[in-house]
Amino acid sequence: MSLTINAKKCIGCGICVQVCPVDALDLVNGIAVVDMEKCIKCGKCVKVCPTSAIDLEGYIKPKDTKPKKVVTxxxxxxxxxxxxxxxxxxxxxxxxxxxxxxxxxxxxxxxxxxxxxxxxxxxxxxxxxxxxxxxxxxxxxxxxxxxxxxxxxxxxxxxxxxxxxxxxxxxxxxxxxxxxxxxxxxxxxxxxxxxxxxxxxxxxxxxxxxxxxxxxxxxxxxxxxxxxxxxxxxxxxxxxxxxxxxxxxxxxxxxxxxxxxxxxxDDVMTKILEKVKEASGGVYLDKADIIVAAGKGVGTKENMKLVEELADVLGGTLGASRAAVEAGWIDVAHQVGQTGFTVRPKLYISIGISGAIQHLVGMQTSDTIIAINTDENASIFNVADYGIVGDLQQIVPLLTEAFRKKLSS
Amino acid sequence: MHSVVCIKQVPDVTEVKIDPETNTLVRVGVPSIVNPYDMNALEEALRLKDQYGGKVTVITMGPPMAEEILNKAVGHGADEGILLSDRAFAGADTLATSYVLSTAVAKISEEEKVDLIFCGKQAIDGDTAQVGPGIAARLKMPLLTYINGVQECDPEQNKIVVKRKVKSGYEITQTQMPAVITSNRDINDVRYETMPDLIKAARFKAKVWGNKELQLDQKQLGLNGSPTMVRDIFAPEEKQGGEKIHFNPDKPEETVDMIVNKLVPSVVVPN
CATH class of the missing domain: 3.40.50.620 (HUPs)
Known part of the structure; x- marks a missing residue:
């Protein structure tokens, strides 16, 4: 009888490590590992694992991790x-x-x-x-x-x-x-x-x-x-x-x-003394119809101008990935993604953003997504309706110019 | 002034990635860190101590290895650290977590009155932002979330004024201490460790409180005390992606015009 841990299913929550009565389990590199010499095969870890990543031969996991009242x-x-x-x-x-x-x-x-x-x-x-x-x-x-x-x-x-x-x-x-x-x-x-x-x-x-x-x-x-x-x-x-x-x-x-x-x-201890309207330069990402967003691939603060010009021509709002914010090129008020805003504009133009999942969850439901990136395997292309593989320094100014012409014609 | 700062050890989620071939989490070598928001909360508490004197106590709930983040907090200037660790706490969701943390704060306050409880706005692994409000609800203390800094503090009158980030801008809000505060991340720069504090941290041994010390109701602890449970875990759905165009520098107009013609006027409306 042996205990096996499916490393693919393990999410490293550590619950099994904590319930093990004999300290036979440990987290190594974020994955549970068992010491079979100590394991007494009590099955406690199998019972608590939220992802069913642990198997103990001959042990059948009770249907739920805790007695559940079946609510009809x-x-x-x-x-x-x-x-x-x-x-x-x-x-x-x-x-x-x-x-x-x-x-x-x-x-x-x-x-x-x-x-x-x-x-x-x-x-x-x-x-x-x-x-x-x-x-x-x-x-x-x-x-x-x-x-x-x-x-x-x-x-x-x-x-x-x-x-x-x-x-x-x-x-x-x-x-x-x-x-x-x-x-x-x-x-x-x-x-x-x-x-x-x-x-x-x-x-x-x-x-x-x-x-x-x-x-x-x-x-x-x-x-x-x-x-x-x-x-x-x-x-x-x-x-x-x-x-x-x-x-x-x-x-x-x-x-x-x-x-x-x-x-x-008089019962409320908290009082609002003053309300100050918007200090983040009027960024309303959640209301924008068009967002032009910059990522790490933009490379320098100077290149941000290219992105800004495109946003200007389209009447769009500037967005950014976490990397661009952390590089100090743009204020955090523009950040799109898990830790920033979730947006759903009509058009999302992503420039130099590779598409880390943290970013994608914040913008992938946009109506139309255009992605510009040099790396043709970047995950941003998986959510884009149109992906342009190439150098943004060449493409973005041309795009800005073409929009300017088309929109004024 | 006695502040208690609640901190959490988390995996550095920015390092967690999906293996595109097997579609599973790759977490080998992912380091454990102090939740970044909690470091800013600690810094804010230390600044109050610098100004008004007093003490900063850090607490964390977690497995024995979480002790290392208490040492780190001491290295940054915290005076005391308590590890809340017990097998019975394992598998706690936010409701069961706030139960343990609030009871610990109450126990600390019996020994030495607590004026402020600081938490980070949220932890980067769960992103729930629920534990701070939960502690306030359980201790029946005022709650000020998403603060961008303490503006005024009057320990004599038990009064505190903070700047809070809200959707439309800021609010300057006052409340009575003891109170619970949760802090944003960009509110201060976390100080460097000083040599004396680092030496103190190296020698520091955190107190450990388990259920023997806290005397909690088993039914409200850990998995048993957690109303929410995980039903499934799966990888996010990946869209297939649309048309991919390779930019040809020799014929730049081709690509650009194609895109512009697709978007104007159906998506981008000229005005």
Whole structure:
């Protein structure tokens, strides 16, 4: 009987190393390695391995890593129901990701036979309610209170967890924005449930009604599907621009449920003293229709001018890979990718970007992608609609000129 | 001023790559580092100590080898380091992690009152940004995420003012200490180690707290206490890619005109 570790499946999470009662396992170069002299073949590591990378001859892995209550469809809908979306707003403007999530919630609710709920928190938010219905909400929960005027974690999280405890939703989706990630992390802890950040794909598992939450892990090098089996609600944040915008159905109506909170301004310890608008030079990557992005291949700060000129002619916004930002050629406000912005413009022109997966996850859903790179094997070409293999110093100025001519003709 | 900084040992994910032939992760030789965001959080805590005096304690939850990052933090100027390590903690998701960290902070505060808890905005391996908010929720303390620096601190009045990065710009926000703060990365330059601190780090032996010391509820720990679980892991889908054009320097117009004609006016609209 022997224990084998499939190095291809091992993700080096180290869980097996920690559960091994006899210290027979170790991580060597990020992969679990077993010392058979110490191993007592108890099977604990096999049981906890999230990727089934460990095999023990004669040992059959229990179906799940922990005793799972099988939630039947009836049970789940009895206790919890509804797919909720937090409608994120500030200064009277709703963040577009909230509408995208209402569209996604509509898709999920079809499999669940559940209603789509918009949760609108703020001060004087009445006029945003019709839009919630128009983008697909069946019901809107509203808490309209001056204490919710500016976003602060304490009152918002209190309001959201109060609603959760009272109405027991099955799923809550929030935008993976500054606000959404702050609120989701706090509320999920208050109501003691699971939360998956930055999902790029959501679906319902048929037999279990579970929300399958897929997200990039290890800087985007692998994708992981996460489930939250026996806690409710199932909470997830989703990046802006990942889900499709639903159609606006003018005049749609639904149910409005108004609630109040007890918290008073004096109870809130955090105060916003001053709000300073934009200091990053007005870069709105997430709103741009055209992005011209520079990578390491641009080579020097001087060559950035070539990229800027092309962006100018097209009326586009400058983007950049992490390498270009780290080289100091461009401000971090322009960074596209896993640690920067996720973008979905009509046109994305990538210049001198090799296409590390961290970058690709941030731009690969753009409508049209043009890539310029000297290395014809660069992975950027795998996502490009048109790839030009060649020297950017020659190509970019010609392209700029050709666009200039064509656009002015 | 007593600050506790929560730090995490992570693989340097920028070094993790996919083997294009086998489509699997290549991680041989991938080094372990301190999560970069946590180093900026530590630096911010050290600056407060420079200004107001007091103490900086670093804590980390992880396997025994995570002790080395506590030594590194001491090398940069931290006064104390505690390793939270126990087999029962293994496999924790963010909910179970914030349980251990917040209990440790409460225990530290019993011995010596804690004014501020610093975390990095997120860790580069999981990118969740959930543990900081989780600690604040559990300790019922105010939370200030994504800070770009502490602007004012008044230990007498327990008042702190920070600059927070938000979507539309910045907010200057004030709150009462004790509070939880999570920091961005580009907010400060992490100091170099000094010789005396390096010598201290070399001799430093971190305290180790397991479940014996923390007396936690087994059901809320590690895998058992983690509501989320990994169902599948797979390589990201690779698109096939479209038309590849080799630029011919002898006939430069050919390539360029082709691209321009494809894009104008259907994608790029003249105005």
């Amino acid at each position: 469809a009836e049970e789940a809908s009895e206790k919890c129901s509804g797919v909720w979306v937090l409608i994120e707003q500030s200064d009277g403007v709703v963040a577009e990701v909230s509408w995208e999530l209402l569209g996604e919630a509509r898709k999920l609710s079809k499999d669940l036979q559940a209603e789509v709920v918009g949760v609108l928190l703020g001060d004087q938010v009445e006029e945003m309610i019709p839009d919630c219905f128009a983008y697909g909400a069946d019901t809107v929960y509203v808490i309209d209170d001056p204490v919710l005027k500016e976003y602060r974690t304490e009152p918002y999280s209190e309001a959201l967890s109060m609603l959760v405890n009272k109405y027991s939703p099955e799923i809550i989706l929030l935008g993976a924005t500054t606000l959404g990630r702050d609120l989701a992390g706090h509320t999920a802890t208050l109501v003691r449930t699971g939360l998956t950040a930055d999902c790029t794909d959501l679906s319902i598992e048929q037999d279990t009604r579970l929300l399958r939450q897929t997200r990039p892990a290890f800087g985007g090098n692998v994708m992981a599907t996460i489930v939250c089996t026996d806690h409710r609600p199932q909470m997830a944040t989703v990046r802006p621009k990942v889900m499709d915008m639903p159609e606006y159905q003018k005049g749609s109506e639904g149910k409005i449920i108004r609630e109040t909170i007890d918290i008073k301004e």
